[in-house]
Amino acid sequence: MEDWEQEVDSINWKTMLAEIDQALLDNLAAEIGFRSYENLENASGLVAEDYHICHLSDNRWAFWNPHTYTREDPLFFDEKDTVIDHIASMFGLEKEKVEQLRLGLEQVHQANHCQYCNYEFHPDSGNTEWDTNKYCSAECAMESVLHEMKEDFVE
Ligand SMILES: [Zn+2]
Secondary structure, eight states: OHHHHHHHHHHHHHHHHHHHHHHHHHHHHHHHTBSSHHHHHHHEEEEETTEEEEEOTTSOEEEEOTTTTTTSOOEEESSHHHHHHHHHHHHTOOHHHHHHHHHHHHHSOBOEEOTTTOOEEOOOTTOOSSOTTTOSSHHHHHHHHHHHHHHHHHO
């Protein structure tokens, strides 16, 4: 009986750790402007060693790392050149590698800003069900229509 209890205890502990991690990652995502960690990951490109880069809708660049997040906040840059300089000096990149990095950053799709929920999101170009320039999801597109209808009704 005791053994069984111990096992349950350790399982609960593991789940709890995973939940803390998930909460931490969602926190990181929220700090950069995303609804969930998954959304942040989808909108970002991998630079090196778990360092990711994301191009936000307001033109800023966010440089983040899930493993160092507990001690380091994500960094924000206004200019692409400043991010490149930062990464180049951080990893001691040679000129050739810096050019590769520049090309890599050009592949990173700029995120869109949802006009309903205000979160950043990665536009899915294959999607034709709603306006992905404006809304992150079918729910937000729908809610905004309902919202407008309600406002018309009140007036
Ligand atoms: Zn939205």
